Amino acid sequence: MAKIAILGYGTVGSGVVEVLKTNQISINRRAETDIELKYVLDLREFPGSSIEHVLTHDYMDILQDDEVDIVVEVMGGIEPAYTFVKQALERGKSVVTSNKELVAKHGPHLLEIAKEHYVNFLFEASVGGGIPIIRPLNQSLTADEIYEIEGILNGTTNYILSKMKDEGLDFDVALKEAQDLGFAERNPESDIEGHDTCRKIAILSSLAFGWHVDYENIYTEGITKITQKDMVYAKAMGMDIKLLGRCKKEGDQVCLAVIPMLIGANHPLNNVHGVFNAILIKGNVIGDVMFYGAGAGKLPTASAVVADIIDASKHKGKNIIVQWSMKKMKLMPITDGHFNYFIRVKLHQEKEGRAVIEKTFSHVEWVQVEEDPNSIGFITDTIREGDITINIEKLSKSEEIIAVESMIRLER
Amino acid sequence: MAKIAILGYGTVGSGVVEVLKTNQISINRRAETDIELKYVLDLREFPGSSIEHVLTHDYMDILQDDEVDIVVEVMGGIEPAYTFVKQALERGKSVVTSNKELVAKHGPHLLEIAKEHYVNFLFEASVGGGIPIIRPLNQSLTADEIYEIEGILNGTTNYILSKMKDEGLDFDVALKEAQDLGFAERNPESDIEGHDTCRKIAILSSLAFGWHVDYENIYTEGITKITQKDMVYAKAMGMDIKLLGRCKKEGDQVCLAVIPMLIGANHPLNNVHGVFNAILIKGNVIGDVMFYGAGAGKLPTASAVVADIIDASKHKGKNIIVQWSMKKMKLMPITDGHFNYFIRVKLHQEKEGRAVIEKTFSHVEWVQVEEDPNSIGFITDTIREGDITINIEKLSKSEEIIAVESMIRLER
Numbered sequence: 045m046a047k048i049a050i051l052g053y054g055t056v057g058s059g060v061v062e063v064l065k066t067n068q069i070s071i072n073r074r075a076e077t078d079i080e081l082k083y084v085l086d087l088r089e090f091p092g093s094s095i096e097h098v099l100t101h102d103y104m105d106i107l108q109d110d111e112v113d114i115v116v117e118v119m120g121g122i123e124p125a126y127t128f129v130k131q132a133l134e135r136g137k138s139v140v141t142s143n144k145e146l147v148a149k150h151g152p153h154l155l156e157i158a159k160e161h162y163v164n165f166l167f168e169a170s171v172g173g174g175i176p177i178i179r180p181l182n183q184s185l186t187a188d189e190i191y192e193i194e195g196i197l198n199g200t201t202n203y204i205l206s207k208m209k210d211e212g213l214d215f216d217v218a219l220k221e222a223q224d225l226g227f228a229e230r231n232p233e234s235d236i237e238g239h240d241t242c243r244k245i246a247i248l249s250s251l252a253f254g255w256h257v258d259y260e261n262i263y264t265e266g267i268t269k270i271t272q273k274d275m276v277y278a279k280a281m282g283m284d285i286k287l288l289g290r291c292k293k294e295g296d297q298v299c300l301a302v303i304p305m306l307i308g309a310n311h312p313l314n315n316v317h318g319v320f321n322a323i324l325i326k327g328n329v330i331g332d333v334m335f336y337g338a339g340a341g342k343l344p345t346a347s348a349v350v351a352d353i354i355d356a357s358k359h360k361g362k363n364i365i366v367q368w369s370m371k372k373m374k375l376m377p378i379t380d381g382h383f384n385y386f387i388r389v390k391l392h393q394e395k396e397g398r399a400v401i402e403k404t405f406s407h408v409e410w411v412q413v414e415e416d417p418n419s420i421g422f423i424t425d426t427i428r429e430g431d432i433t434i435n436i437e438k439l440s441k442s443e444e445i446i447a448v449e450s451m452i453r454l455e456r
Numbered sequence: 457m458a459k460i461a462i463l464g465y466g467t468v469g470s471g472v473v474e475v476l477k478t479n480q481i482s483i484n485r486r487a488e489t490d491i492e493l494k495y496v497l498d499l500r501e502f503p504g505s506s507i508e509h510v511l512t513h514d515y516m517d518i519l520q521d522d523e524v525d526i527v528v529e530v531m532g533g534i535e536p537a538y539t540f541v542k543q544a545l546e547r548g549k550s551v552v553t554s555n556k557e558l559v560a561k562h563g564p565h566l567l568e569i570a571k572e573h574y575v576n577f578l579f580e581a582s583v584g585g586g587i588p589i590i591r592p593l594n595q596s597l598t599a600d601e602i603y604e605i606e607g608i609l610n611g612t613t614n615y616i617l618s619k620m621k622d623e624g625l626d627f628d629v630a631l632k633e634a635q636d637l638g639f640a641e642r643n644p645e646s647d648i649e650g651h652d653t654c655r656k657i658a659i660l661s662s663l664a665f666g667w668h669v670d671y672e673n674i675y676t677e678g679i680t681k682i683t684q685k686d687m688v689y690a691k692a693m694g695m696d697i698k699l700l701g702r703c704k705k706e707g708d709q710v711c712l713a714v715i716p717m718l719i720g721a722n723h724p725l726n727n728v729h730g731v732f733n734a735i736l737i738k739g740n741v742i743g744d745v746m747f748y749g750a751g752a753g754k755l756p757t758a759s760a761v762v763a764d765i766i767d768a769s770k771h772k773g774k775n776i777i778v779q780w781s782m783k784k785m786k787l788m789p790i791t792d793g794h795f796n797y798f799i800r801v802k803l804h805q806e807k808e809g810r811a812v813i814e815k816t817f818s819h820v821e822w823v824q825v826e827e828d829p830n831s832i833g834f835i836t837d838t839i840r841e842g843d844i845t846i847n848i849e850k851l852s853k854s855e856e857i858i859a860v861e862s863m864i865r866l867e868r
Contacts, residue, residue: 063741067601073666074598074779168596174742176596183595184580184588186486187475187762254485312748315727329475330586330759333749336724337742347742350599358777365770367486 046075046357049083049106051128052119053095056142056169057084059346060116060353061095067350075354082112107131114356116349117141126150133157133165138356142169142349148243148259151250152370159363166352166364171244172197172321174344175337176351181251181325182366188327190252191293197244199319199339200228200235201267201287205304206317209275209284215268227319237266238287238302245289248323249300251366252291255373257300263378264302274450277388277421280413282309285452286316292381298373299381306386308456379430383453386411388421389439390446400444404435423454458487458769461495461518463540464531465507468554468581469496471758472528472765473507479762487766494524519543526768528761529553538562545569545577550768554581554761560655560671563662564782571775578764578776583656584609584733586756587749588763593663593737594778600739602664603705609656611731611751612640612647613679613699617716618729621687621696627680639731649678650699650714657701660735661712663778664703667785669712675790676714686862689800689833692825694721697864698728704793710785711793718798720868791842795865798823800833801851802858812856816847835866 050057064071064079072078083106084095103124106112115132117139119125125146129139134157141147146154147170158165168178172195196202200222207218219236222228234240246259267287278285283306291300307314312334316322321339326332338344355364391397401408401422411421424432432451440448462469476483476491484490495518496507515536518524527544529551531537537558541551546569553559558566559582570577580590584607608614612634619630631648634640646652658671679699690697695718703712719726724746728734733751738744750756767776803809813820813834823833836844844863852860 063599066741067599070601071599076777175745176592179596180588180592183767184591184763185759186766187479187483187759189479189482310729312727315724317722327759329478329755329762331750331753331756333587333747335745335747337745341743343741344743347597347599347739350741351596354598355595365488 045078045080046113046360047080047082047111048114048116048353049085049112050081050116050118051085051103051125052117053084053086053088053090054118055342056118056345056349059342060118060349063343063346063350071350071354075357077357079353079357082109103128107135112137113360114138114140114353116353117143117146118349119143120145122146122149129154130157133161133163136161136163138163138166140166140349140352140356142167142345144170144240144243144247148246151247152256152368155366155368156370159365162361162363164356164359164364166356168352169345169348171247172323172335172337173339173341174347175321175323175335175339176348177248177323177335178251180335181248185325185327185330185333188330190325190327192326193245193248193252193291193323194313195245195248195289195323196286196313196316196321197241197289197323197339198235198287199321200232201241202316202321203227203319204236205267205270205285205287208270208272209278212272212275214272215270236268238264241287241289241302245291245300245302248289249291249298250368250373253298253373254367255369255371257373257375261375262300262302265304267304269450270304271450273388273416274452276413276415277386277411278306281306281411283307283454284314286313288313294376294382297376297380299376299378301378301381303453306452306454311455379428379433381429382426383429384426384455385424385432386421386452386454387424387436388419388449390419390449392444392446394420396444400442401439404438419449457490457492458525458772459492459494459523460526460528460765461497461524462493462528462530463497463515463537464529465496465498465500465502466530467754468530468757468761471754472530472761475755475758475762483762483766487769489769491765491769494521515540519547524549525772526550526552526765528765529555529558530761531555532557534558534561541566542569545573545575548573548575550575550578552578552761552764552768554579554757556582556652556655556659560658563659564668564780567778567780568782571777574773574775576768576771576776578768580764581757581760583659584735584747584749585751585753586759587733587735587747587751588760589660589735589747590663592747593660597737597739597742597745600742602737602739604738605657605660605664605703605735606725607657607660607701607735608698608725608728608733609653609701609735609751610647610699611733612644613653614728614733615639615731616648617679617682617697617699620682620684621690624684624687626684627682648680650676653699653701653714657703657712657714660701661703661710662780662785665710665785666779667781667783669785669787673787674712674714677716679716681862682716683862685800685828686864688825688827689798689823690718693718693823695719695866696726698725700725706788706794709788709792711788711790713790713793715865718864718866723867791840791845793841794838795841796838796867797836797844798833798864798866799836799848800831800861802831802861804856804858806832808856812854813851816850831861
């Protein structure tokens with residue numbers, strides 16, 4: 045018998061209760077014991093609900109009950125989650141969480157405490173919802189030196205970008221639609237400004253390299269500046285715009301960024317639409333592997349949480365070692381990173397404008413669309429980010445160019 | 457220190473040696489011990505090669521050496537692999553293998569022996585090359601009841617089909633090209649007749665359901681009957697033809713088959729081209745998840761083998777439980793399975809021919825292509841396989857129809 049307590053009866057928490065009930069028989073068979081829900085912690089009351097008899101408002105009930113083997117933290121946010129999780133681990137209880145903020149900020153510290161107490165701190169659901177990615181990174185891709193991770197890690201922004209592309213909607217309209225359908229929060233900042241993706245790529249990079257990536261040091265751009273005009277050019281190039289969490293080794297440094305990118309038709313991430321997530325990992329021996337699935341949602345996320353509960357129960361008294369040092373990884377400044385760029389400019393005269401651009405960049409590929417006769421787009425060779433900034437400034441100052449309208453990094 | 461012996465110095469075996477050397481430092485860090493290659497078993501000599509000093513021709517050297525913790529079987533075929541693996545497990549050595557035939561045939565028995573001796577029998581590389589799929593099935597998708605698996609599990613056939621579609625090549629020409637490039641064997645039967653896919657889907661289904669799927673009971677069609685004309689119609693429908701290993705629950709029965717299928721543009725497997733593999737898994741709570749990567753090749757396969765070596769070394773003396781009973785799973789006869797079908801017929805007169813087809817099938821979608829003016833294609837509703845056979849026979853006997861030229865199952 046493994047007794048569990050769930051902290052927070054919101055979307056994920058109620059999903060966990062539902063999954064445990066729906067698949068009870070096979071879950072218990074795989075856990076090799078019966079999983080029993082002993083407590084749900086929530087400040088609210090749920091009169092008449094199935095969890096009424098296990099509801100508590102006091103975390104001490106859970107912490108001090110030595111029958112509770114596994115604490116499931118699905119409240120979100122740093123506090124009180126951090127204090128609760130720390131206390132549980134110190135008390136010899138394993139913790140399963142879906143809380144990306146908590147994991148990104150305190151992951152290595154909590155892993156250390158878990159190790160000291162022969163219990164486990166598991167967080168499969170913190171990245172990619174139901175997609176198995178944390179366990180494969182820790183246990184399957186171990187023969188490789190990973191040199192690149194690219195992920196569509198936020199379903200809300202991917203839904204908005206898909207709508208902009210497929211239906212020609214403007215950003216604001218697509219966002220409003222996502223909000224109306226419940227795919228975006230009323231306060232969408234964390235998604236559309238890239239903060240959510242930022243925490244997730246920090247977790248994945250930390251696990252891939254074994255050092256701690258401080259998410260506050262990751263260069264982060266959202267999708268709020270992407271316009272319908274950008275989409276028109278993307279379509280003309282047969283490309284798609286996706287918000288990527290991206291981590292790439294350049295020499296012995298690592299370039300980490302959250303950025304919207306144009307990606308080519310044959311790129312494995314190109315086919316990932318709507319609220320789906322996908323993570324592409326490149327290793328020096330395995331080559332490219334990709335993991336795809338529902339990146340959020342009540343049941344997919346609960347599926348990952350419950351898989352962790354099963355794992356925690358199977359590893360009672362045995363710590364599963366995760367290599368994630370508290371030592372901070374030094375990141376390459378974004379200005380030293382190298383990208384290809386798509387740049388769109390408004391010109392006075394096409395011929396003269398082109399000449400200025402060709403003088404600034406050694407080699408470009410032109411992109412023109414009927415819908416935008418006064419502008420021209422071009423794709424650059426691979427250039428250092430710091431240099432592109434200088435070159436864009438040069439163009440902006442040129443008399444032949446009215447304005448540099450947009451710059452999006454690009455990968456085929 | 458974990459000492460290993462590799463049985464077979466072919467493509468995969470030499471790949472394992474290469475990976476262990478290339479990523480030695482990170483591999484040892486993740487294994488939490490030094491992995492040392494003590495023997496390579498091969499009947500051949502390799503004078504001057506790096507493995508010369510560890511080469512043996514006698515398996516007894518390995519079996520009787522109690523320093524050897526892990527035996528890596530990468531010879532392929534049933535014998536002597538089966539005997540060697542069995543002896544190693546009984547002697548208390550863990551075994552890692554890439555041998556799909558061995559796993560499909562003797563998997564549950566060898567897992568049982570491993571369990572009895574507190575060692576492990578690991579086979580991540582037996583399906584999907586480098587793609588992590590065995591471990592995710594066993595350890596990550598545990599909260600779910602899986603109800604469908606669809607996999608592009610054979611890179612050779614996927615390469616041939618991609619070439620036929622993209623370059624308009626006939627099957628024979630595409631096969632010849634694959635052979636010339638080393639993507640297909642001189643004797644390609646196991647790939648193109650679907651036998652390789654058959655063993656792999658048997659392994660995946662066994663793990664998903666916990667019962668033993670006997671691959672000899674799986675309905676298996678290859679791709680040898682797929683013609684360029686089929687590809688023309690596929691393109692007209694915006695679809696693609698892929699050889700799938702497919703396992704689907706229908707009620708409380710399971711329909712297993714290896715069949716070429718037409719799949720729609722938005723199907724997650726549609727974007728898997730060339731020698732890449734992908735496995736789509738559907739669970740009752742997680743929804744759809746897909747795993748994608750290089751399904752074969754020296755280094756990707758070796759990457760999976762080495763990840764298993766690391767896992768075996770970390771679990772010394774502890775058996776990782778895998779649920780795969782020796783009890784055989786009863787499969788639904790293919791005639792009871794349900795599919796949508798694309799059928800192509802040659803007609804005397806279009807109007808009369810259509811009338812016969814419309815009388816035979818309650819509802820069809822017509823597909824016509826300029827390149828094939830005397831024939832017509834149509835997509836049926838979902839129909840029982842047994843009934844489609846009867847209906848096709850009816851059409852064949854009709855005076856209005858010259859011939860039923862092809863039948864391919866279809867999924868959007």
